[in-house]
Amino acid sequence: MGSSRCHTICRGRGKLALVALLQGDREARLLSEVVLSVSCRFGILLPVNDRLSVAHPAPHRSIVPSFRANLDRPRVRLRSVVVSLTLLLLVAPAALGQEVPELLDSMSRLARRVERDEVRLVPDEKTGYLRSLLRALDVPISSQTLVFSKTSLQHQVIGPRNPRALYFNDDVYVGWVPGGRLLEIGSVDPNQGAIFFALSQQHTDQPRLERPAECLSCHESSRTENVPGFLLRSVFPAPDGQPILSGGTYTIDQNSPFEHRWGGWYVSGTHGAARHLGNVVARDEDKPRELDVDAGANVTDLSRYFDTDRYLSPHSDLVALLVLEHQVRIHNLIARATRETHSALSYQAELNAIFEEPPEHRSESTIRRLDSAARKLVEDLLLLREALLPQPVRGTSAFAEEFQARGRRDSKGRSLRDLDLERRLFRYPCSFLVHSAAFDAMPPEMKDRVWSRLWLILTSRADDVPVERLSKEDRAAIREILTETRRDLPSYWSD
Numbered sequence: 001m002g003s004s005r006c007h008t009i010c011r012g013r014g015k016l017a018l019v020a021l022l023q024g025d026r027e028a029r030l031l032s033e034v035v036l037s038v039s040c041r042f043g044i045l046l047p048v049n050d051r052l053s054v055a056h057p058a059p060h061r062s063i064v065p066s067f068r069a070n071l072d073r074p075r076v077r078l079r080s081v082v083v084s085l086t087l088l089l090l091v092a093p094a095a096l097g098q099e100v101p102e103l104l105d106s107m108s109r110l111a112r113r114v115e116r117d118e119v120r121l122v123p124d125e126k127t128g129y130l131r132s133l134l135r136a137l138d139v140p141i142s143s144q145t146l147v148f149s150k151t152s153l154q155h156q157v158i159g160p161r162n163p164r165a166l167y168f169n170d171d172v173y174v175g176w177v178p179g180g181r182l183l184e185i186g187s188v189d190p191n192q193g194a195i196f197f198a199l200s201q202q203h204t205d206q207p208r209l210e211r212p213a214e215c216l217s218c219h220e221s222s223r224t225e226n227v228p229g230f231l232l233r234s235v236f237p238a239p240d241g242q243p244i245l246s247g248g249t250y251t252i253d254q255n256s257p258f259e260h261r262w263g264g265w266y267v268s269g270t271h272g273a274a275r276h277l278g279n280v281v282a283r284d285e286d287k288p289r290e291l292d293v294d295a296g297a298n299v300t301d302l303s304r305y306f307d308t309d310r311y312l313s314p315h316s317d318l319v320a321l322l323v324l325e326h327q328v329r330i331h332n333l334i335a336r337a338t339r340e341t342h343s344a345l346s347y348q349a350e351l352n353a354i355f356e357e358p359p360e361h362r363s364e365s366t367i368r369r370l371d372s373a374a375r376k377l378v379e380d381l382l383l384l385r386e387a388l389l390p391q392p393v394r395g396t397s398a399f400a401e402e403f404q405a406r407g408r409r410d411s412k413g414r415s416l417r418d419l420d421l422e423r424r425l426f427r428y429p430c431s432f433l434v435h436s437a438a439f440d441a442m443p444p445e446m447k448d449r450v451w452s453r454l455w456l457i458l459t460s461r462a463d464d465v466p467v468e469r470l471s472k473e474d475r476a477a478i479r480e481i482l483t484e485t486r487r488d489l490p491s492y493w494s495d
Contacts, residue, residue: 101191103192105188105189105190105195106137107137108189119136121136121207126310128176128183131312133174133183138169139169139174140167142313142317142398142399142402143317144320144397145165145317145324146164146166146266146316147265148160148163148164148265149237149241149243149264149265150240150243151233151243153184154177159240160281160305160306161306161307164176165177165312166324170327170436171188172186173185173186173187180201181200181201184196185198185199191441193335193339194228194229194332194335195228196228197209198211229331229335231251233249233251233264234256234262234263234264234265234277235250235263235264236249236264236282236289236291238282241281244282247282247288248289249263252325253329254322254387258274260277261276262276262278262279262321263291264278267299268299268301268302268395268397269395271390271392271393272391273391274393275297277291313397317400318393318396319395319400319403319421320397323399323403329380330377330431334436334438337377338441338446340369341373342443344366344369345445348361348366351363370446374453378450378454381433381450382478383425383429383430384465384469384470386424386429388423389421389422389423389424389425394421407432408485410480410484411484414481416434416435416478416485417432428474428477428478429470429478430478455479455490457470458476458478458479459475479493
C-alpha cells in the first residue's frame, strides 16, 4: 500500500492487533489510527503486553466524525478508508469473544447492589428517584447548579422557567429536570472514564437503568479531549432557552475567562464588579451578544426567575460552578492520558514483536506521546493556566463548607480542598482529584510520568514554570500536603 512497508493482522491466543509500519508518508500510520479509533468506539479491546486495554462501547454512527476528520487531512486517499472498513470487519468478530472488564464506577456498583436487593431506590412525589439516588451515591444537595439552556438530552422540557439541576461529587454527576422522564447520570469508571446512564422516572419495584447511545454525540469530541467525557457550555440563550448559535458558544473550564462563563446558567453568589453571562437571556436574537450582564450580576435569590420551591435547593451556587468546571476538565484529561497510554503501548507492543525488541523497549515516538499527555495533565492539575478571579467571590449555599470538610488533611491542617476564592479557586493550587480512583487507576507508565513531572515542578527543578504562576511557597505547601496524604509516592519524593 503506497510506500508503507506492511499492514498485518495478527491473531494469537484469541487476541488480535493491527500493525501498520510507516516508511515515507503518513498513510499507513493514519490507517492504524483509524482502525484503532474505530476499534475503541465499537468496544473492541486491543492487547497491551498480555493485558487488555479498555475501549468504550459506542453506537456505530459515532465513527463518522473520525472518518470525516481523517478524510479532510491532506494526502489521504479513499482506499485508506476502504481498507480500514475491511480490517474492521476482520477485527470485530475476533474481538467478540473477549471478556469486557466489569465497570467499577459508582453508578454501576450501585446498580449491582440494587439488583441484589442490598439498596432500594424509593421515589417521592416531588423529584421521583432523585433524592433517593443522591443519598445512595453520596452526592450532596448543596452541589446543585442550574442550567436553563436547551443543551441536553431532555431539552424539550428545559427553559428559564424550568431549569435542569446538576448535582455532583468527586466521581459522579446527576441531572434532573422537573417533568423530565429520566434522571441523567454520568459516572467516572477508574479504568474506562466517563460512563453515561439514564434512570427512568417511572415508579416501579425495579427501576430501569439504561445506557443511552445518543450521549456520545455531544460527549465525545474535541471539546472532551476526544474521549467519552463531560462537557460544560456557555451559550447566548434566547428567551425560551434555545442557544442562539450565531452568537457562538464557549466550552468552559478552569481556564475560561470569568466574563465568558455561565451563559444559559443560573448563578447565585457575589463577585463584586466582575461580570459573567449567567442569569440573563438575549432579547434581540439578531444581536445575541448584547446581554444585560449587569442585571445578572451578584444575584443571591433566584426566585425572581422560577419557582425555586420545586427544587431540592434554591441555589445554583457560584462556588459549586467553579469546582464543577475544574473537576470536569481534570476528569477528561485523566481519561485522555489513560487512553493515550493504552493506545501507545498497544502499538509499541506490536512493533517490538515484529522487530524482536524486548517488551520494555519504547520508541521515541511512544515516549513523546506519553510525555505529552502527562505534561498536559500536570499543567491543569496545578492550575497553571487558570483564569484568575477578577474579584473575590462567594456562593450562597453550604457547598463551600461541605466541600472543604471532605478533604484529606496534613499535620498542619491543610488540604487540597481548601478554597481561596479571593483571586483563585484553591488555596493550594493542586487538584484534589490526585486522590481520586481515576487518578490511581492510570497505567503505571503514565502515573510515573505524572508524579515525576509534579516533583520537578514542585521542587523548582523544572525551568519552564514561572514563579509568578506558582510561587515557591505554594510549591512547598503542595509538596508537603502530598507527601503526608499520599502513601504511595515514588521514593525520590522523600529526598
